[in-house]
Amino acid sequence: MKHIIEGKVPPRVQPAAVAASVVEVDEESAGQRLDNFLIRQLKGVPKTHVYRIIRSGEVRVNKGRASADTRVQTGDLVRLPPVRQSERAAEKEAAPAPAREFPILFEDDHVLAIAKPAGVAVHGGSGVSFGVIEQLRQARPQAKFLELVHRLDRETSGILLLAKKRSALVHLQDQFRERETGKTYLALAGGNWPNNKRVIDSALQKYLLPDGERRVRVVEKDHPDAMRAVTLVKVQSRSAPVQLAGLPVFSLLEVTIKTGRTHQIRVHLASSGHSIAGDDKYGDFELNRRLQKQGLKRMFLHAWRLQFNHPASGERISLEEALPTELQQFIDQIQPTAAPAP
Numbered sequence: 001m002k003h004i005i006e007g008k009v010p011p012r013v014q015p016a017a018v019a020a021s022v023v024e025v026d027e028e029s030a031g032q033r034l035d036n037f038l039i040r041q042l043k044g045v046p047k048t049h050v051y052r053i054i055r056s057g058e059v060r061v062n063k064g065r066a067s068a069d070t071r072v073q074t075g076d077l078v079r080l081p082p083v084r085q086s087e088r089a090a091e092k093e094a095a096p097a098p099a100r101e102f103p104i105l106f107e108d109d110h111v112l113a114i115a116k117p118a119g120v121a122v123h124g125g126s127g128v129s130f131g132v133i134e135q136l137r138q139a140r141p142q143a144k145f146l147e148l149v150h151r152l153d154r155e156t157s158g159i160l161l162l163a164k165k166r167s168a169l170v171h172l173q174d175q176f177r178e179r180e181t182g183k184t185y186l187a188l189a190g191g192n193w194p195n196n197k198r199v200i201d202s203a204l205q206k207y208l209l210p211d212g213e214r215r216v217r218v219v220e221k222d223h224p225d226a227m228r229a230v231t232l233v234k235v236q237s238r239s240a241p242v243q244l245a246g247l248p249v250f251s252l253l254e255v256t257i258k259t260g261r262t263h264q265i266r267v268h269l270a271s272s273g274h275s276i277a278g279d280d281k282y283g284d285f286e287l288n289r290r291l292q293k294q295g296l297k298r299m300f301l302h303a304w305r306l307q308f309n310h311p312a313s314g315e316r317i318s319l320e321e322a323l324p325t326e327l328q329q330f331i332d333q334i335q336p337t338a339a340p341a342p
Contacts, residue, residue: 025076028145028166034061035068037078045083053081097130099138105159105319110168110312112136112146115321118157118298122148132160145169150176150260155280158185158303159321163311171311176260182307184256185265186236186323188300188331189274190284193235193251200231200268204261215281216263218271230258231268239334246290250277250334254304265301276301296330 029037038050038059057065058081061072072078102114114132116122121131133148140146149161149172163169175181203226205219219226234254241248251274255265263282269275270282278288278299307318323331 020082021080023078023080025072025074025078027074029072030074031071032166033068034059034066034070034072034078037072038080041078041080042083049083053083097124097134097138100135101139102132102136102160105321106317110163110165111172111310111317112162112164113306113319114160114162116152116157116160116303117324118155121154122151122160128154133162136162149173152303153263153266153299153301155278155299156185156301156303157324157327159306159319160303161306161308165311168311172308175308179258180309182256182305182318183260183303184254184305186300186302186304186327187253187255187265187269188277188327189251189253189269190248190277190287191251191274192238192249193233193253193274195235197272198233200229200233200272202229202268202271203227204229204264204267206262214262216261216267218267227261228259229261229264229268231265232256232258233269239331242294242334245294247294247334248287252331266299294330295326295333298326300327300330302327 023041025037029040035050035054038054039045039047042050051068053059054066054068058079059066060079061070061076063077063079102116104112104114106113114136116132121128123131123133125131133146137143137146143164145163145165147163147166147169149163149169152158152160161172163172202218203221203223204216205223205225205227206214206216209215221228232255234256235251236254237252239250239252253269255269257264266276266279266282270279275283276299277283277291278296279301280288280299283299302323303321304323305318305320307316309315310317322328
């Protein structure tokens with residue numbers, strides 16, 4: 001292992017651990033790639049360093065060298081060399097996220113489904129020091145494994161699924177990837193959504209603003225960075241305009257996503273001329289200001305229903321989480337009606 005001398009230790013690096021350690025692979029980690037196993041074991045260690053210690057042979061599996069794509073098995077003994085921890089990770093250990101539980105919609109030994117409130121990120125990063133996953137881990141120190149199965153935008157409320165076993169995580173993520181899950185959101189969109197517009201099949205592209213903030217836009221399907229995105233839309237109800245408040249007709253939509261692209265619903269609805277009420281990235285900013293005066297302080301997007309096959313029993317699980325109070329109160333205020341023909 002190389003030693004850094006003469007005060008040239010990088011500013012975001014902590015001193016190395018004093019000794020190597022040996023970790024036995026448990027049943028839940030069996031079949032995992034060595035690099036992924038190490039990334040979980042060596043929290044806070046940069047990935048580049050993880051791959052470096054694998055290549056150098058400092059990591060040993062059953063006393064032998066191994067490559068990053070080696071699959072570890074139950075009972076394998078993995079030698080972990082002394083490693084350096086990033087300053088950010090050390091700071092997190094010194095000042096961990098506050099412990100917090102969230103309303104539980106479903107829980108057993110394999111799966112945890114919670115109701116995520118708006119305004120809470122699902123994980124730390126990009127200017128957010130912690131999120132749901134960090135808070136739950138602090139609240140459940142006895143949990144050996146707890147990982148996000150999927151993600152929700154910070155301002156989106158609703159059902160969030162987590163795995164309590166690695167085998168459950170793999171099984172559930174496969175379902176999301178193969179579109180075997182059912183994910184339906186409630187979104188309040190400006191304007192009179194036409195009943196005959198039921199499918200949006202528009203490719204999306206990620207890009208960065210000059211300040212580095214992430215955005216998504218609709219592009220042609222033959223664009224080199226195009227990602228196919230399919231959204232199904234059904235009108236649940238419509239509201240009459242509130243002229244005194246300067247509010248137009250709104251359509252309460254049941255939106256089912258067949259692909260899980262970043263900001264997919266927000267961009268698809270906005271590109272169709274019906275942006276989500278309160279959306280501060282793709283919405284109608286002037287309308288959003290009027291909505292705030294009427295009590296809508298957040299984006300009206302809620303993960304309402306989720307269906308998946310239980311990773312152990314195979315039973316089809318169907319969850320539903322009602323609109324949070326602030327969204328239901330706004331709906332009541334604008335007096336929606338049954339969805340008539342537009």
